[in-house]
Amino acid sequence: MNIINIAKFDSSKFPFHLTKKDDAFVEALLSTEIALAQYNQLLVQMKRDLPSNINLFITPLEQKEAQKTSKIEGTVTNLEELYDYNITNKDDDEGTNNEVNQYTEAIKYAHKQMEGGRELDQTLLKETHKILLSSTRGKSKSPGKYRTQQNYIKNSVLGVFKPCDQKSLSYAIEQLFAYINQISNTSLEREEAEPRLNNPEQEYDRLRINTIVNNDLTEAERLQKSLYQTQLEFEENQRNLTDEQKVMAADLVGAPIFGDEGVAEAEAAEEETVTEKNALINIAMIHAQFESIHPFEDGNGRIGRMLITLLMWKYKKIAMPNFYISSYLEGQEARDQYYSALRNVDKDKDWKNWYMFFFKAVKSSAEKNLKLAQDLRDLHKKTDVDLSKLIDKNEKKEITLNFLFENPNFPASKYYKGKVGPVGRIYLKLLEEKKIIREISPAKGRAPAKYVFEAFFKLMDTD
DSSP states (O other): OOGGGEEEOOGGGOSOOOOOOOHHHHHHHHHHHHHHHHHHHHHHHHHHHOTTTTHHHHHHHHHHHHHHHHHHTTOOOOHHHHHHHHHHOOOOTTOHHHHHHHHHHHHHHHHHHHHTTOOOOHHHHHHHHHHHHTTSTTTTSOTTSOOSSOOOEEETTTEEEEOOOHHHHHHHHHHHHHHHHHHTTSHHHHSOSSOOTTOGGGHHHHHHHHHHTSSOOHHHHHHHHHTTTOHHHHHHHGGGSOHHHHHHHHHHHTOOOOOTTOHHHHHHHHHHOOSOSOHHHHHHHHHHHHHHHOOSSSOHHHHHHHHHHHHHHHTTSSSSSOOOOHHHHHSHHHHHHHHHHHHHHHHHOOHHHHHHHHHHHHHHHHHHHHHHHHHHHHHHHHHHHHHHTTOOOHHHHHHHHHHHHHOSEEEHHHHHTTTTOTTHHHHHHHHHHTTSSEEEEOOBTTBOOEEEOHHHHHHHTOO
16 A cells, blocks of 8 residues: 555534535535425425325335435445335345335334434434444444444545554544534524524524525525625625515525624624534534544445434424435446545545535435425325226225335235235226236246336436
């Protein structure tokens, strides 16, 4: 190993505050906020309108993220195999599907603990990591414990990168979580992902969502051109804005809110700021620092991507901890850009380039997440209509509809031995005749026939 060419962890780079946000930066941040707000509004609507069926739409997204995030680390499976594993518990010799499934179990555990009031701290991080690696190929790599030896990261883009040494690890990770929980007590965590129209304290969120989300982007586009160009233009233009616009603008660019009493007071307030005011900037900073520390012997990439979702939820950017970024990072070009941007943070303290990459990844992922969730909902509605023509009893139709989305590939016996009852044998024939499902293996001996809900997997396999 060529020690001379090793890039090393630099603890002095964190936390970093970008004092000058130029045109391109602000435009990228704003467009990312808009895309994320649109995705979040769909989550809010589904929580409100589909409280008992929301998992029909969320679980497929969770499964896809687990598949993609594991693929980045070299664990390759597909969604059909993953769903089949969840029914049969049969896996390959390497335990591939179990390893992918543990990612879902890990993030669900963290979500449940945080929902119950626990902080996102080092203890919870270790517990989540233990779930991720236990009973998988990583079980011999100290699940739930920080590494005790120096590790190195090597690839064609990074070259060789040396994370913080084990002696400095404890301090570095303590510093990181102190920052995470410090900003938890700022306005970031008071931003509400779910607008409550009867709560005056959340009026800003309602106004922001209504302005940006409901396909009425004229105001956002106007602000982008006339307001969000630079901090100096913001200071000048703010004098002509309404109070509502001031709040929206200040939140998006992380600038202080002030009136005609002058710029000096605002500059002083900004100098005293301990943390960044924008949640996305903070999440990008935290993710980069976590990956540079690389605290575990294995699983750092998956835990780091998991933290993005958990922090978005913690800071109320999304109504549920369901945001999926791995599909974007799966492509080699994007992955190379990811590694390069991270390396340049440690090498040159080039935070701006990293932020710009992160915004692009989040924006693209939010748009894809939104489209996929909408397409799933549309498929659900279409299938509901198709089933209504075949199954005359509404209760049986609802059971069948939910079953197909929960078990898109399934043995026949799981269907007709369930809530639908023996009449399910007749329904299966009708569904097959109408090409809603397709038989993928015939009954043989005691083994029942197996079917697949092809429209579901065709939709989920699109990127």
